[in-house]
Amino acid sequence: MQRLTRLFFTLVLLLSVGFSGQVFADTFEENVSQALQNLNLSKGDVGLLVLTNAPYIKVDGANALPWLNQAQEKTGCTVGKGNLLFFQRAQSHPFRLMLFRKTDGQAVIISREKSNWVTDTVNIGPDTISKAAFWEKIDTYHAGRDMFTLASLANVWAKGGPYDFLKSAELHNHICPGLTSGYLMAHYILDHFPLKDGERYTVVACPVWCKEDAFQVVMDCTPGKKGLVVKPLSDDQKKQISVANPAGMVLVWDAEQKRGRGAALSFSFDPLRALSAKDTPKAAMVLAALDHLDQPDRFVSTSAEFNLDEKRYNAITRAGSNPWAVVGLMKTQ
Ligand SMILES: [Zn+2]
Incomplete structure (x- = not known):
């Protein structure tokens, strides 16, 4: 019976990992590679945006710049190219880094949760965010309320919004x-x-x-x-x-x-x-x-x-x- 119970739980664990697409042992770098693959984008692609709170928050008491650096190396997104944007949050706020595809708003959001990397794969393109139903279920994502921040900034970027508008949004941490x-x-x-x-x-x-x-x-x-x-x-x-x-x-x-x-x-x-x-x-x-x-x-x-x-x-x-x-x-x- 004990064996059966163990087998059952192992099966449940495997299935949940399979459905959510998360393998908890993944490093951050592997998560970024997986996200690129998932979005069918490659390093240096002009249709790719990286949006993150990494310069502002702390993870286990240390700054998150090493991960930001890894993301820059992997994606080729830079401030100078205009496809690396930040948003301000309190230092205690969870780490978020989103890879966003310009053409259709498909995104992978990597978050840090209890010492693990977890991901949300979600479409946040203009059609999705104009429906009230999408906003009613944002708490079901790891990114939760940050979804408004991520979606508002990314879509303005995709539509070619002025850079000083995006810079204002970085400080305000959303566009409203x-x-x-x-x-x-x-x-x-x-x-x-x-x-x-x-x-x-x-x-x-x-x-x-x-x-x-x-x-x-x-x-x-x-x-x-x-x-x-x-x-x-x-x-x-x-x-x-x-x-x-x-x-x-x-x-x-x-x-x-x-x-x-x-x-x-x-x-x-x-x-x-x-x-x-x-x-x-x-x-x-x-x-x-x-x-x-x-x-x-x-x-x-x-x-x-x-x-x-x-x-x-x-x-x-x-x-x-x-x-x-x-x-x-x-x-x-
Ligand atoms: Zn506001």
């Missing part, structure tokens, strides 16, 4: 309509408020949403360098703003002359939503917006302009103030 709004606003600012000698930008993130991560990448406006001042508003405060679709402000400041100018900006999600059918999943909605990323004026507008002296600049940017009240754009002051 919110990040897209920030990307469009950053380019609107660069187009409409070009800097003169001695001037610099301060973006006022108020109200705050996903958009803020695009300013940091596209404009190098970061909180640490005081280029991005982040001020969340309560729902009541938002309702009191007197312009439609308030999205933030840009200040163009000359620190030596102690003067500058500013603009309150609005962002309308309506034209963005109009590009896809109602209830389109977010990852697919972003793809529909791709053809319009070079037309920020369709979505962004200047709702007010004002001059800045030192007192006003400080009043807007320092703690304890509501910038919209400072520039007189609240219904009740």
